[in-house]
Amino acid sequence: MTTILHGNILHAPRFGEVSAIPKGYLAAEDGALTYVGETLPEQYQGLPVEDWGDRLILPSFADLHLHAPQYVMLGMGMDLPLLDWLNTYTFRTEARFADGDFARKVYRKLARELIAWGTTRVVMFSSIHTEATWILMEELEAAGVTGYVGKVNMDRNSSPDYQETCEESLRETERWLDGCHFAHVRPILTPRFTPSCSDGLMAGLGKLARERNLPVQSHLSENRGEVAWVKELHPDCGRYWETYAKFGLWKKGTLMAHCVHSDQAEQAAMAEAGVVAVHCAASNVNICSGTAPVRQLVDRGVWVALGSDIAGGDQLSMAANVVLTIRASKVKAMETGAPFLTVPEAWYLGTTAGHRYFGGGEGFALGGRLHAMVVDDSALPPPARELSLQERLERSLYLMEKDCIAAVYSDGRRVK
Numbered sequence: 001m002t003t004i005l006h007g008n009i010l011h012a013p014r015f016g017e018v019s020a021i022p023k024g025y026l027a028a029e030d031g032a033l034t035y036v037g038e039t040l041p042e043q044y045q046g047l048p049v050e051d052w053g054d055r056l057i058l059p060s061f062a063d064l065h066l067h068a069p070q071y072v073m074l075g076m077g078m079d080l081p082l083l084d085w086l087n088t089y090t091f092r093t094e095a096r097f098a099d100g101d102f103a104r105k106v107y108r109k110l111a112r113e114l115i116a117w118g119t120t121r122v123v124m125f126s127s128i129h130t131e132a133t134w135i136l137m138e139e140l141e142a143a144g145v146t147g148y149v150g151k152v153n154m155d156r157n158s159s160p161d162y163q164e165t166c167e168e169s170l171r172e173t174e175r176w177l178d179g180c181h182f183a184h185v186r187p188i189l190t191p192r193f194t195p196s197c198s199d200g201l202m203a204g205l206g207k208l209a210r211e212r213n214l215p216v217q218s219h220l221s222e223n224r225g226e227v228a229w230v231k232e233l234h235p236d237c238g239r240y241w242e243t244y245a246k247f248g249l250w251k252k253g254t255l256m257a258h259c260v261h262s263d264q265a266e267q268a269a270m271a272e273a274g275v276v277a278v279h280c281a282a283s284n285v286n287i288c289s290g291t292a293p294v295r296q297l298v299d300r301g302v303w304v305a306l307g308s309d310i311a312g313g314d315q316l317s318m319a320a321n322v323v324l325t326i327r328a329s330k331v332k333a334m335e336t337g338a339p340f341l342t343v344p345e346a347w348y349l350g351t352t353a354g355h356r357y358f359g360g361g362e363g364f365a366l367g368g369r370l371h372a373m374v375v376d377d378s379a380l381p382p383p384a385r386e387l388s389l390q391e392r393l394e395r396s397l398y399l400m401e402k403d404c405i406a407a408v409y410s411d412g413r414r415v416k
């Protein structure tokens, strides 16, 4: 099947660079991009074209860190620091997902909202529940969201109604893995974070990662209290990252959310291993964790992508999270004098840097899967003069409403 889109195409082939093709064409065959350019090539003449007129055709967003069960507690407990927030709100909320009907209702809404906001690729935490995690994967698949989902592992330091034993956690993880058979939503191992997992559990997950060649996601150096706690739990480890490395969970493609307080040595370990830092600006500010040194991470060769981190973050919209990334970096710039992240840089992190995790190329690269959205900015305040496409992109990111997103394509398929 051939899809041909016509409109103003913008994408981010490199960090800090926006490429614009006014009134251009984009073609995909069976979901794979085959052409991006100014004129429609000979072989596509006469085929149906989806003409988006003066609208913007942009890459969809990739959200590489969010907690699906926390969707129901968006905007709650925002005055608490991380560890109190977990104990007061989060664990109790996640425990509710033992109820499959409740999970179905919440996850159906979440999956549809992700698409409505133009997010087509995700890496997500579920809860500890096997059934609810399958339900989440099913609902994402049905809505057109692609990516990875992890059943959470935690066998210590939670609440009594929301904890597994080490043996249960490993057994359920294997049962969950054996039941994963979704075309576009795949499993990722998910030790919640070091304080939640005993050494035995971490070792078991490291073994599974190796034996089944599975990716891993977790949290790293988010908050000072947490970093000090990890040091107490693992006095043999000089730094937080070593608590993952010693169990085989620190490897190429491991996703680590936050990395706010990673020092130079920890940053170097990330760059060397090919670990991806997932920056969650909204969450970092909301629960007063700090402001991650994104510019420094990028300069030191660390692969950085963005996450909404709901519900530490309060915005499911990745356009909003791109803006929050810029804003947080400006606060850091005002304090330290380091240059802030520009619109093209932050947009790259929210699109291309994330899509690359799933095998995407640099922007709308040929051979990559079609993950795109069409933005109609005509309802935004009327501009005083004609705007460049780059200006229209900036304005759309800052002012994005769900209604501005006229169409969404995920893995070549139109899903909105």
Ligand SMILES: [Zn+2]
Pocket: 065, 066, 067, 219, 257, 309, 312
């Ligand atoms: Zn998180």
